[in-house]
Amino acid sequence: MSLLQVENVGVRFGGLQALQAVDLAVQEGEIFGLLGPNGAGKTTLFNVVSGLTAASSGSVRWRGAAIDGLSSHRIARLGIARTFQNLRLFNSLSCLDNVLVGLHQHGRQPPLAALLQTPTFRRRESQLRQQALELLSLFGLDTAAHQNAANLSYGDRRRLEMARALASRPQLLLLDEPAAGMNPSEKDDLKNLIRRVRDEFALTVLIIEHHVPLMLGLCDRLAVLNFGQRIALGSPDQVRHDPAVIEAYLGGTP
Structure with missing residues (x-):
């Protein structure tokens, strides 16, 4: 059974067909990439999977359940x-507090305990702060813990x-253009970081990124979208040499 199954998904916004009969299956533990030109429907597919956009047709299954x-x-x-x-950060909050927001659903305590500042409450708050600091350190942000995100x-x-997304302890992490605005050295560091995060946290990663070399060097498998349709699916080597991908995404012939 696939961890995530997208079955014949279509999305229409008025007269615009943003996605059309898209199928893909993401296996547990892999890094799966989505490539495609601007407007190909990649973020729309993310929005369907994460519940921000309703599919007009088809279905999405998580561990076999719709x-x-x-x-x-x-x-x-x-x-x-x-x-x-x-980016959707809380710019007026510190980096530490941004990550603590992600940890919130795992640290809920009775309102009365918070009001009375019970020992149990204080101990749990200390544990969450330590976890947040460890996540910031993983991403090289520990020295900026008390700076505002802005x-x-x-x-x-x-x-x-x-780091904030990882704080929610997901099984599947969706990354929408995480390398945007980064220089080549930062992109190379990011590639290694994503692999490390996948391995240390036993994650599955689904990633959108425009930087083709990064994706070919990072992903176990890739799907390529163009005008809302899937035009290729396979290993990085298969996708790199697919004539439809070269024409649609790279703008040329093999």
């Missing part, structure tokens, strides 16, 4: 977390959003 129609927060509780193409560089804000 999750169509579930709200985004219910899907998140199933173990699916994501980052966004347009004061970080663009690349660091990207990493902070990944």
Whole structure:
């Protein structure tokens, strides 16, 4: 059984067919990439999987069970977390507090315990802060723990959003253009970091990225979308040499 199964999914916005009969299956433990030109439907597919956009047709299955129609927060509780193409951080909060927000669903305590500041409450809060600091350290942000998110560089804000998503302890992590705004050295570091995160946290990763060399060097398998349709699926080597991909995405012939 696939961890995530997208079956014949279509999305229509008025007269625009954003996705058309898209099929793909993501296996547990793999890094699966989505490639395609701007407007190909990649983020729309992420939105369907994470519950932000309803599919017009088809279905999405998580561990064999349909999750169509579930709200985004219910899907998140199933173990699916994501980052966004347009950053959605709490800019007025510190980096530490941004990650603590991600840990919140695992640290709920009775309101009375919080009001009375019971020993159990204080001990749990200390544990969560330590976990948040460890995540910040993993992403190289421990020295910025008490800085506001708005004061970080663009690349660091990207990493902070990944740390916050990871704080929810997902089984599937959706990364929407995590390398945007990064220089070549930062992209290479990111590739290694994603692999490390996958291995250390026993994650499955579904990633959208425009940087083709990064994707070919990172992903176990890739699907390529163009005008809302899947035009290729396979290993990096298969996708690299697919004539339809070269024509649609790379703008040329083999």
